[in-house]
Amino acid sequence: MINKRGCPYGTHRVIEPKGTLPQAAKKIDNTMEIYTNEILIDVKTLNVDSASFTQIKESCNKDIECMKKTILSIVNERGKLQNPVTGSGGMLIGIVEEIGSDLKTDLKVGDKIATLVSLSLTPLKIDEILNIKIDADQVDIKGKAILFETGIYAKLPDDIPEKLALAVLDVAGAPAQVNKLVKEGMTVAIIGAGGKSGLLCCYQAMKNVGSSGRVIAIEYSQENAEKVKKLNLAHDVIVTDATKPVEVYNEFLKVTGGKLADVTINNVNVPTTEMSSILITKDEGIIYFFSMATSFTRAALGAEGVGKDVTMIIGNGYTKGHAELSLNILRESKEIRKLFEEKYC
Amino acid sequence: MINKRGCPYGTHRVIEPKGTLPQAAKKIDNTMEIYTNEILIDVKTLNVDSASFTQIKESCNKDIECMKKTILSIVNERGKLQNPVTGSGGMLIGIVEEIGSDLKTDLKVGDKIATLVSLSLTPLKIDEILNIKIDADQVDIKGKAILFETGIYAKLPDDIPEKLALAVLDVAGAPAQVNKLVKEGMTVAIIGAGGKSGLLCCYQAMKNVGSSGRVIAIEYSQENAEKVKKLNLAHDVIVTDATKPVEVYNEFLKVTGGKLADVTINNVNVPTTEMSSILITKDEGIIYFFSMATSFTRAALGAEGVGKDVTMIIGNGYTKGHAELSLNILRESKEIRKLFEEKYC
Numbered sequence: 001m002i003n004k005r006g007c008p009y010g011t012h013r014v015i016e017p018k019g020t021l022p023q024a025a026k027k028i029d030n031t032m033e034i035y036t037n038e039i040l041i042d043v044k045t046l047n048v049d050s051a052s053f054t055q056i057k058e059s060c061n062k063d064i065e066c067m068k069k070t071i072l073s074i075v076n077e078r079g080k081l082q083n084p085v086t087g088s089g090g091m092l093i094g095i096v097e098e099i100g101s102d103l104k105t106d107l108k109v110g111d112k113i114a115t116l117v118s119l120s121l122t123p124l125k126i127d128e129i130l131n132i133k134i135d136a137d138q139v140d141i142k143g144k145a146i147l148f149e150t151g152i153y154a155k156l157p158d159d160i161p162e163k164l165a166l167a168v169l170d171v172a173g174a175p176a177q178v179n180k181l182v183k184e185g186m187t188v189a190i191i192g193a194g195g196k197s198g199l200l201c202c203y204q205a206m207k208n209v210g211s212s213g214r215v216i217a218i219e220y221s222q223e224n225a226e227k228v229k230k231l232n233l234a235h236d237v238i239v240t241d242a243t244k245p246v247e248v249y250n251e252f253l254k255v256t257g258g259k260l261a262d263v264t265i266n267n268v269n270v271p272t273t274e275m276s277s278i279l280i281t282k283d284e285g286i287i288y289f290f291s292m293a294t295s296f297t298r299a300a301l302g303a304e305g306v307g308k309d310v311t312m313i314i315g316n317g318y319t320k321g322h323a324e325l326s327l328n329i330l331r332e333s334k335e336i337r338k339l340f341e342e343k344y345c
Numbered sequence: 346m347i348n349k350r351g352c353p354y355g356t357h358r359v360i361e362p363k364g365t366l367p368q369a370a371k372k373i374d375n376t377m378e379i380y381t382n383e384i385l386i387d388v389k390t391l392n393v394d395s396a397s398f399t400q401i402k403e404s405c406n407k408d409i410e411c412m413k414k415t416i417l418s419i420v421n422e423r424g425k426l427q428n429p430v431t432g433s434g435g436m437l438i439g440i441v442e443e444i445g446s447d448l449k450t451d452l453k454v455g456d457k458i459a460t461l462v463s464l465s466l467t468p469l470k471i472d473e474i475l476n477i478k479i480d481a482d483q484v485d486i487k488g489k490a491i492l493f494e495t496g497i498y499a500k501l502p503d504d505i506p507e508k509l510a511l512a513v514l515d516v517a518g519a520p521a522q523v524n525k526l527v528k529e530g531m532t533v534a535i536i537g538a539g540g541k542s543g544l545l546c547c548y549q550a551m552k553n554v555g556s557s558g559r560v561i562a563i564e565y566s567q568e569n570a571e572k573v574k575k576l577n578l579a580h581d582v583i584v585t586d587a588t589k590p591v592e593v594y595n596e597f598l599k600v601t602g603g604k605l606a607d608v609t610i611n612n613v614n615v616p617t618t619e620m621s622s623i624l625i626t627k628d629e630g631i632i633y634f635f636s637m638a639t640s641f642t643r644a645a646l647g648a649e650g651v652g653k654d655v656t657m658i659i660g661n662g663y664t665k666g667h668a669e670l671s672l673n674i675l676r677e678s679k680e681i682r683k684l685f686e687e688k689y690c
Contacts, residue, residue, distance in 0.1 A: 009624070009651055011591050019591050021620060023650050118650055152652040173649070246356050246364050275366060279354070289641070289659075296634070296641045296659055304518070304662035305368050305466055306354050307497040314634075314641055314657040317649035 005102055006035035010148035013123055015079070022080070022148075023121040030079035030123040032144045036102040039147040041094040046119065046139040047166060049090040052083035053137040068129045071139060075126050082120035089119030090137075091170075092145055093162065103149065114169055115145070116152040116323065136163075154323035160330055164337075167344035168326050171197035173315065174267065174290050175204040175329060176322035181263050181286055182208040189252065189261040189280050191242050192268035193217030193234060194224025196343075197290060199336060201265050202233035203329055216255060218242060218276075220268075231335045242268050245275035252280040266291055274299040283309045290315035350447055351380035355493035358468055360424070367425070367493075368466040375424035375468040377489045381447040384492040386439040391464065391484040392511060394435040397428035398482040413474045416484060420471050427465035434464030435482070436515075437490055438507065448494065459514055460490070461497040461668065481508075499668035505675055509682075512689035513671050516542035518660065519612065519635050520549040520674060521667035526608050526631055527553040534597065534606040534625050536587050537613035538562030538579060539569025541688075542635060544681060546610050547578035548674055561600055563587060563621075565613075576680045587613050590620035597625045611636055619644040628654045635660035 006012040010022040013029040022028050034040045048056075060066035075081050082089050096111045107113065115122060123146040131140040147153060154169050156162060174197040182188055188205045192198045194217070205215045217234035219225040225239045236255045240248055252260075260282035266273060271293045278299070281287050287310055289299065299312050330337045351357040355367040358374040367373050379385045393401075405411035420426050427434050441456045452458065460467060468491040476485040492498060499514050501507060519542040527533055533550045537543045539562070550560045562579035564570040570584045581600045585593055597605075605627035611618060616638045623644070626632050632655055634644065644657050675682045 009591075009594075019589055021590055021651075023647075024620075116649075117652065118646070121650055150652045152649075244364055245366055246354075249354075275369075283665075292642050292645065294641045296639045296644075297637050299641075299659045300637065300661060301463070302368075304461075304497075305463055306366075307462065307495045307663055308661075309664050310661065312659040312661060314644045314659060316645060316653075316655065316657060318652055319654050320628075 001098070001100065002033055002035050004035055005037050006148070008037065008149040010121065013146075021121070023118065026078065028079040028123055030125045030146070032125050032146070034098055034100050034146060036100040037149040038100045039096060039103065039105070039107065039151075040098040041092070041113070041115070041145045041147060042097045043092050043094040043124070043141055043143045043145050045093045046081060046141060047091050047093065048081070048137050048139060049083070049086070049088040049119070050137055051086040052088045052090060055083055055085050057134065062134065064132050064134070067132055071129065072126060075124055080119060080122055080124050087120065089122070091115050092119060092122070093156070094145065097144070107155070112156045113153045114156055114166060115147055116154055116169060116318070117147070122146065122151070152318055157327060160327060161341075161345055163345050164330065164340055165327060167196065167340060168200070168330060169323055171200065172322040172326035173317035173319060174265070175200040176319045176325045177288055177315070178204040178265060179208060179325060180319065181288060184208065184210040185212040186262040187214045187216070187256060187259055189216050189218060189264040190234065191218045191264065191266045191273060191277060192291070193228050193237070194219040194221060195267055195269070196340070198267040199228070199231075199233060199339070200326060200329055201267060202228060203333060203336060205265070206233060214256070216252065216261070218248065227339065231339070242273040242276045243270065245279050248276040249279040261285060263288070266294070269293050271295065272298065275302050278303050278306065278308050278310060281308070281310050285310050287312045288315060289313065346443070346445065347378055347380050349380055350382050351493070353382065353494040355466065358491075366466070368463065371423065373424040373468055375470045375491070377470050377491070379443055379445050379491060381445040382494040383445045384441060384448065384450070384452065384496075385443040386437070386458070386460070386490045386492060387442045388437050388439040388469070388486055388488045388490050390438045391426060391486060392436050392438070393426070393482050393484060394428070394431070394433040394464070395482055396431040397433045397435060400428055400430050402479065407479065409477050409479070412477055416474065417471060420469055425464060425467055425469050432465065434467070436460050437464060437467070438501070438511070439490065442489070452500070457501045458498045459501055459511060460492055461499055461514060461663070462492070467491065467496070497663055502672055505672060506690055508690050509675065509685055510672060512541065512685060513545070513675060514668055516545065517667040517671035518662035518664060519610070520545040521664045521670045522633055522660070523549040523610060524553060524670060525664065526633060529553065529555045530557040531607040532559045532561070532601060532604055534561050534563060534609040535579065536563045536609065536611045536618060536622060537636070538573050538582070539564040539566060540612055540614070541685070543612040544573070544576075544578060544684070545671060545674055546612060547573060548678060548681060550610070551578060559601070561597065561606070563593065572684065576684070587618040587621045588615065590624050593621040594624040606630060608633070611639070614638050616640065617643065620647050623648050623651065623653050623655060626653070626655050630655050632657045633660060634658065
């Protein structure tokens with residue numbers, strides 16, 4: 001161990017350009033000797049971000065040896081697996097090997113964890129690539145990685161298969177934010193209710209509103225809408241296109257008898273669904289945008305354009321206790337677990 | 346008056362494409378007979394959005410006759426002054442001529458108002474263009490406009506010159522949101538403190554935090570920083586580049602003795618200042634992004650990347666009472682009024 005505390009954000013490992021954070025850096029120091037506030041991980045598997053993995057796969061015409069070479073050369077050059085074309089990373093699974101003496105953590109050496117910070121900022125050294133699972137965007141390796149003091153992670157549980165846990169951890173922020181915002185008796189709209197993140201949000205919202213509240217699921221696909229209905233994850237399900245605000249607004253009012261939503265959660269991964277979210281939310285209500293397709297200006301100008309006094313929140317994938325909360329949904333709901341097992345295992 | 350109530354959002358005036366809101370529409374109905382929930386305005390001046398005005402000016406090589414023709418042809422074609430290239434509008438000043446019988450409003454016929462909804466969604470008919478003030482982005486006209494039920498406006502006060510009032514109304518949402526978020530004793534960071542919106546936010550924050558709180562202004566330009574200091578609008582002023590998160594973070598900790606902000610207000614109109622905002626805000630703190638240069642994904646992924654449990658809010662230019670609150674700042678602070686008069690009158 002280096003007898004020094006690093007910056008909590010990892011800037012002490014930035015080689016160039018100086019003054020940037022590790023994610024924005026071109027090259028970071030991947031010396032596998034930890035500072036007193038870092039954690040050393042014995043890496044088993046890299047879950048490469050889908051955009052990055054696809055780019056590497058296509059540039060190599062699916063040739064495994066070429067993909068191995070590409071991955072090794074990125075990590076050798078940058079000290080991290082940040083795809084230079086897509087800018088994205090992924091996450092990793094490994095075993096805790098050493099814990100810095102200055103860290104307060106619930107981890108023990110030997111714990112199996114998934115890092116929840118991006119590989120695009122994680123110091124990584126690969127000794128050998130053992131296997132590439134080309135249909136799962138996964139790379140099994142021999143190697144090590146470093147977690148900074150602010151790096152977030154989840155202990156992988158014994159009672160949930162690894163892939164299932166990862167699929168849920170990937171969107172853990174969404175149901176956890178729902179849990180923070182949704183109170184008893186509220187009217188809650190979940191747009192994009194039938195996807196992975198939407199189903200978890202519906203479950204949490206139904207739990208929080210209690211018997212006096214109401215959860216309205218809005219979903220584009222008839223098939224996904226059926227899932228929501230079958231699993232009883234909403235009081236009402238509207239099948240409609242969230243890019244059509246006037247339609248969504250009219251359907252919503254019909255279902256609620258003229259009431260607007262206290263809280264609206266947007267999980268739709270297509271652009272231009274901001275206005276629907278704004279129209280169905282009441283004055284002084286809250287809209288939580290989880291979709292990466294959200295446009296800041298469309299939301300800001302949209303609310304002003306219709307004189308809507310709503311609080312619009314940028315989805316933060318991290319909030320305290322989010323991993324535990326989302327894994328618990330799998331423990332509480334056999335139906336969701338079964339559905340996710342069919343899809344992600 | 347047409348003896349019918351229109352949609353509060355004005356969709357009853359959309360000609361094409363059907364099913365869209367007036368802002369997204371290609372053409373809206375600008376018949377100057379009002380529905381029972383609309384207001385008819387006798388328009389005096391159009392304050393054209395700067396992007397739109399510049400585009401028209403440049404495409405006409407500053408020829409006034411050409412500019413007149415362009416503006417008339419846009420309004421004839423679309424029923425509203427929405428620049429087809431920039432998509433933007435502006436606002437207007439006029440006199441209330443008729444008020445729909447179904448409306449509850451504090452307005453009277455004869456009141457002078459500024460509309461605070463965009464011209465990109467406001468039905469407008471121009472009889473004649475009287476004058477184009479080429480350096481002020483203003484167009485004096487004879488004509489009429491319609492305000493929908495949800496359309497927001499401000500009565501223009503007698504005690505504040507029109508241009509000064511408009512300059513402040515343009516950013517009225519910012520200090521009003523500060524007033525909602527900032528409580529006594531808080532540590533507040535205002536990034537981009539020396540601009541128009543920043544100064545108003547500083548004033549409101551100083552008022553709200555009281556003697557036990559602290560306002561820290563962050564400003565790029567030395568000249569603007571001096572203004573903040575001279576007017577006593579912050580306890581500390583940091584002159585630094587908000588696109589450099591590590592620098593901002595270190596300077597901030599130095600000034601506060603290691604404390605992070607409870608609330609951070611970002612008013613900077615250049616890209617990539619999200620990370621600075623995130624780093625200087627404490628866990629469970631709030632960041633309010635007012636800048637249209639904010640990137641939704643940079644903010645969302647940035648907070649997750651450093652494991653920061655902050656609430657990030659998309660700036661909403663409208664909140665109840667925002668016009669009155671911001672105009673009152675000019676009444677309360679002679680210094681800010683003087684500064685703004687020099688700049689905007």
